[in-house]
Amino acid sequence: MKYTFPKDFFWGAATSATQSEGRELNDQKGENIWDYSSVKYNHRFYEGVTTEHTSNFYKEYKQDIQRMENLSFNSFRTSISWSRLIPDGVGEINQEAVKFYRQMLQEMKQKGIQPFINLYHFDMPMALQEQGGFENREVIEAYRRYAECCFELFDDLVACWFTFNEPMIPAEAGYLHDRHYPYVVDFKRAATVLHHIILAHCEAVNVYKKNYKGKIGIIMDIIPVYPRSQNPADLKAAEMADLFYTRSLNEAILKGKYPSELRNVLERYNQMPEVTPEDLDLIEQTKIDLLGVNYYRPRRVKAKEYLVDVTGIFSPEWFFDDYVMPGRRMNTSRGIEIYPEAMYDIAKKIQNDYGNIDWFVSENGIGIQGEEAFIKEGMVQDEYRIAFVKEHLQWLHKAMEEGSNCLGYHMWTFVDCWSWINAYKNRYGFYRMDLKTGEKTVKKSGLWFKTVIENKGFD
Numbered sequence: 001m002k003y004t005f006p007k008d009f010f011w012g013a014a015t016s017a018t019q020s021e022g023r024e025l026n027d028q029k030g031e032n033i034w035d036y037s038s039v040k041y042n043h044r045f046y047e048g049v050t051t052e053h054t055s056n057f058y059k060e061y062k063q064d065i066q067r068m069e070n071l072s073f074n075s076f077r078t079s080i081s082w083s084r085l086i087p088d089g090v091g092e093i094n095q096e097a098v099k100f101y102r103q104m105l106q107e108m109k110q111k112g113i114q115p116f117i118n119l120y121h122f123d124m125p126m127a128l129q130e131q132g133g134f135e136n137r138e139v140i141e142a143y144r145r146y147a148e149c150c151f152e153l154f155d156d157l158v159a160c161w162f163t164f165n166e167p168m169i170p171a172e173a174g175y176l177h178d179r180h181y182p183y184v185v186d187f188k189r190a191a192t193v194l195h196h197i198i199l200a201h202c203e204a205v206n207v208y209k210k211n212y213k214g215k216i217g218i219i220m221d222i223i224p225v226y227p228r229s230q231n232p233a234d235l236k237a238a239e240m241a242d243l244f245y246t247r248s249l250n251e252a253i254l255k256g257k258y259p260s261e262l263r264n265v266l267e268r269y270n271q272m273p274e275v276t277p278e279d280l281d282l283i284e285q286t287k288i289d290l291l292g293v294n295y296y297r298p299r300r301v302k303a304k305e306y307l308v309d310v311t312g313i314f315s316p317e318w319f320f321d322d323y324v325m326p327g328r329r330m331n332t333s334r335g336i337e338i339y340p341e342a343m344y345d346i347a348k349k350i351q352n353d354y355g356n357i358d359w360f361v362s363e364n365g366i367g368i369q370g371e372e373a374f375i376k377e378g379m380v381q382d383e384y385r386i387a388f389v390k391e392h393l394q395w396l397h398k399a400m401e402e403g404s405n406c407l408g409y410h411m412w413t414f415v416d417c418w419s420w421i422n423a424y425k426n427r428y429g430f431y432r433m434d435l436k437t438g439e440k441t442v443k444k445s446g447l448w449f450k451t452v453i454e455n456k457g458f459d
């Protein structure tokens with residue numbers, strides 16, 4: 001069977017500023033929470049490797065964009081680093097940063113590669129984090145101003161903007177699960193952060209729509225939740241996991257309303273953040289043009305086995321346990337399930353529940369530890385990555401044939417890049433980066449993806 005995708009389908013890959021550019025504080029870049037925690041909490045990073053050691057996009061953007069062209073990409077997503085552009089988050093604009101981003105965007109334009117530009121990928125400027133980051137309502141205004149600066153400075157070169165990547169993560173990883181700085185564990189504070197991020201998103205979307213003509217959206221996870229069984233206790237567990245980790249955010253963004261069940265639970269447990277009627281109006285009035293969906297793995301849950309909580313700290317995990325389905329296919333490197341069918345389920349959910357909005361796969365990929373073992377004749381022979389992409393595209397194709405408005409597919413990622421906490425543990429790129437020499441060499445999957453782009457699909 002031939003899987004053919006539309007002529008103007010977006011093909012490419014994604015990364016983020018912090019993960020690819022390199023720290024380069026010499027060019028007046030301000031510190032962000034990653035630069036700070038890299039030094040102060042170095043033990044929390046895999047092998048102590050931090051933001052200093054990235055794939056060097058700041059210096060090598062020309063060669064990297066040439067590499068994208070070599071693979072026939074027609075689009076590419078990265079983010080602007082807030083603390084590079086405005087070192088303290090609110091003050092003077094760093095002209096070196098303006099120069100860098102304009103040159104980078106011009107280079108992409110020249111090569112016919114459409115930039116998808118995201119404004120915030122987990123990287124709060126440290127000066128603002130010291131004032132509470134997104135926990136502080138005033139930071140919403142700082143973000144709005146930052147977004148406005150980006151639009152003013154770069155809109156002539158960018159037609160697709162995104163406000164946030166995975167907005168749930170800064171709240172959940174930074175304020176509930178002790179993974180990202182500031183390593184707080186407090187549900188109500190996490191909920192406050194999430195609410196303020198949603199408001200910041202709304203402010204940026206509205207500023208953009210008032211003054212500019214391109215498209216603006218957001219990049220989120222829509223992780224499908226599957227219950228262990230149809231037994232009512234398992235169904236309830238799935239409902240709660242979905243409510244906390246998916247609906248809480250996605251319905252605010254895509255339906256303009258928080259789910260009423262969420263308020264009921266949060267009030268019952270005294271965890272409701274401050275939400276004003278004006279906030280709710282703003283959320284209701286804000287509409288995006290384009291949705292990016294990151295998908296790596298499904299969530300499987302079951303009813304709780306033990307109802308005893310030893311910490312006393314409220315958590316969504318009070319209502320469900322993760323479930324390891326026997327026989328499920330695993331990416332053993334990352335310890336997560338491979339379930340390509342979910343791509344279809346996500347597309348159907350967008351079609352049925354979220355108004356069949358225009359969307360694209362903004363991240364999908366397979367992180368592998370110890371990829372060196374697959375090098376033969378100087379090339380990573382990553383057949384597993386080809387199989388992974390193929391299967392996900394097949395399910396996506398099926399949904400598109402049934403009317404899903406999916407406009408593109410971006411892989412995570414282009415060149416193996418540094419990742420939050422895991423540093424270079426899991427390699428995701430179409431290009432391998434040698435950590436010692438910095439040399440970048442294409443993997444077998446990169447060459448295969450090029451044929452897919454050129455043939456608009458595969459057999």
Ligand code: BG6
Nearest residue numbers: 016165166294367419420422426
């Ligand atoms: C995504 C993030 O969810 O996961 C990326 O948007 C991240 O920024 C990617 O790098 C992979 O994460 P990890 O921890 O497996 O390297």
